[in-house]
Amino acid sequence: MNLEKLKSKMVEEGIDTFFVYSNENRRYLTGFTGSNGIVIVTKDRQILMTDSRYTEQAEEQAKEFEVITYNLSPFDTVKKVFTQIGSKMIGYESKLLTDFDIRNLRKSNDNLVWIPTEDVILTIRRIKSEEEISYIRQAAHIADQSFESLIKIMKAGMTEKEVMIELEYLMKKNGNESEPFGMIVASGKRSSLPHGRASDKIIETGDMVTIDFGGIYNGYASDMTRTVWMGEPEKRMIEIFDIVSEAMNAAYEAIRPGQKCMAIDQAHRDVFVKYGLEPYSLRGLGHGVGLQIHELPRVVMGNEDVLEENMVFTIEPGIYIPGYGGVRTEDTVVLKSDGLEILTRTPKKIVID
Numbered sequence: 001m002n003l004e005k006l007k008s009k010m011v012e013e014g015i016d017t018f019f020v021y022s023n024e025n026r027r028y029l030t031g032f033t034g035s036n037g038i039v040i041v042t043k044d045r046q047i048l049m050t051d052s053r054y055t056e057q058a059e060e061q062a063k064e065f066e067v068i069t070y071n072l073s074p075f076d077t078v079k080k081v082f083t084q085i086g087s088k089m090i091g092y093e094s095k096l097l098t099d100f101d102i103r104n105l106r107k108s109n110d111n112l113v114w115i116p117t118e119d120v121i122l123t124i125r126r127i128k129s130e131e132e133i134s135y136i137r138q139a140a141h142i143a144d145q146s147f148e149s150l151i152k153i154m155k156a157g158m159t160e161k162e163v164m165i166e167l168e169y170l171m172k173k174n175g176n177e178s179e180p181f182g183m184i185v186a187s188g189k190r191s192s193l194p195h196g197r198a199s200d201k202i203i204e205t206g207d208m209v210t211i212d213f214g215g216i217y218n219g220y221a222s223d224m225t226r227t228v229w230m231g232e233p234e235k236r237m238i239e240i241f242d243i244v245s246e247a248m249n250a251a252y253e254a255i256r257p258g259q260k261c262m263a264i265d266q267a268h269r270d271v272f273v274k275y276g277l278e279p280y281s282l283r284g285l286g287h288g289v290g291l292q293i294h295e296l297p298r299v300v301m302g303n304e305d306v307l308e309e310n311m312v313f314t315i316e317p318g319i320y321i322p323g324y325g326g327v328r329t330e331d332t333v334v335l336k337s338d339g340l341e342i343l344t345r346t347p348k349k350i351v352i353d
Contacts, residue, residue, distance in 0.1 A: 002029055003064070005124045006041060015091040015115055017042050017082070019105070022096040024291040025121040027219060030062040038074055039065075042085055049074060049081070075104045082109055091117045119296070126288060126296045128310050133334055135220035136289060136312055139176075140332050140343035142215040143224050146170035147346050154352055156205045156230055160185040163211070164198035171215060180221035180293040184212035191227070191326040194282060194318065205231040208241070210328055214293060221293045223314050224344040225330035229351040237327070240277070240319050244327045245348060247271040247317040251285060255315075255333075255340055261303040268317045269301075280321050286314040289332055311335050312343075 006029065010018055020026055020039035029039055029046075034054035040047040048065040050058050051074075058067045070077035082090070092102070094116030106114060128136070149170050154163055164185045171179075186196030187209040196210070203209055212225040227241060247268040254267035265285040272278040284300030287293075289312050297305050297313055307313075311334070318328030331344045 001129070002124065003041065003046060006121060007043060009120050009124065010041070010043075010091065013091060013115070013117065013120070015089050015117075017085070017087040017090045018120075019090055019092045020121070021101065022093055025093065025096075025125075028121060028125055028291060030058075030065055032058050032062045032065075033219065034058060038078065040078075040081060040085075042087070045085060047081060049077060075107070078105065079109055082112060087112060089113050089115060091115045091120065093121075094118055122296055125290055126311055127308060128290060128312050128334070130310075132220060132290065133310065133312065135218045136222055136332065136334070137343050139215040139217040139220055139222035140224070140345075142171060142174045142176050142217060143213065143222050144344060144346045145174050146176070146215075147211075147224070147226065151228065151350055151352060154228070156203055156207075156352075158203050159200050160187055160190075160198040160203065160209075161200060163203070163209070167211070167213060171213070175217065177216040177219070180214040180216050180223070184210065184225075186210045186326075187230070189323060189325055192320045192322050192324060194320055194326070194328070203230055206233055207231075208233050208237050208325060208327060210326060212328065212330065219291055221289055221291070222332045222343060223289055223293060223316075223330060224332060224346065225316055225318075225328045226346055226348070226350055227327045227329060229349070231351075231353060237325055240321075240325075241327045241349075243271065243275050243277060244317050244319055244329055248315060248329055248331075248348075251315050251317065252340060255307065255335065257307060257309050257335060257337065259307050261297050261299045261305050261307065262301060264299050264307070264315075265301050265303075268315075272317075272319065277319050280319045280326075282318060282320075286316055286330075288313045307335055309335055309337050 018041045037050040048062045049068045055069045185198035187203045188207040191210045207230045209228045214223040251268040286299035288295035316330030320326035334341045
């Protein structure tokens with residue numbers, strides 16, 4: 001199915017051959033999970049090229065593909081393959097190939113026309129299959145399960161790094177494959193940093209602690225943020241927490257198939273405007289999630305793309321006041337024809353006495 005979608009796009013773009021170099025797009029098309037390989041797709045052939053470390057694995061995982069093994073450099077083998085299949089117009093991932101790569105590929109045959117494309121496969125990947133959704137659902141379950149265990153041991157006096165290490169351990173214990181991004185743990189005044197990496201700061205009673213992390217299951221990611229109350233925070237921080245919750249609910253109420261991404265962002269932003277806090281928010285509300293932690297769709301200001309059934313994305317409103325503190329709450333969700341399924345099920349309000 002994924003291959004057929006790509007071949008249809010190739011016809012639309014006037015391309016007879018598509019050259020795929022990126023890890024995630026290679027995996028999406030072939031099922032091959034090795035770290036090295038090139039995919040070449042034509043109207044009636046699909047080829048996976050890799051080195052001898054992965055030949056057996058490629059043959060096992062990519063059964064719909066011809067597997068070709070190359071030696072030290074792939075460029076000579078690519079030249080032979082293009083000559084053999086009679087390629088003329090070759091589309092390539094212009095955002096993902098380096099200048100070095102494309103210069104060497106152009107040298108392989110002066111008669112080929114290389115056509116830069118942007119996000120062709122990423123656009124196809126926006127709509128998830130039920131199988132993909134099941135993987136993301138499991139990645140979210142791993143995160144929920146691990147966070148539930150974390151809050152049983154988390155306490156004032158721990159450092160942010162200690163919290164991070166405990167959560168990383170719990171995630172691994174519960175089946176997490178790897179981290180989709182660097183975990184964020186930011187407490188007290190440091191919570192004003194949207195991407196505050198864990199530090200040696202000691203978490204104190206009265207702090208709010210922002211924890212942003214994700215799981216990976218069978219290559220597919222989840223993303224979740226919770227702002228934990230360490231005892232009773234200042235009244236103003238509690239008010240900000242409630243405003244962020246109100247903004248999140250406003251976004252959820254606006255989500256439906258056919259709705260523009262910018263309209264979802266605006267729904268939550270209107271809440272911040274009402275309370276005079278919009279300047280302390282970020283410019284976007286959410287992002288797609290899949291084989292990468294940031295995919296399409298982009299639920300951001302000014303984006304007229306529309307939401308469709310089986311898109312998986314995040315909703316993550318936040319307020320960040322420099323020198324004071326911040327709050328973010330984030331879920332991974334999937335849009336279905338009968339409504340929204342929230343995949344990350346951890347309660348939004350968590351108080352640790």
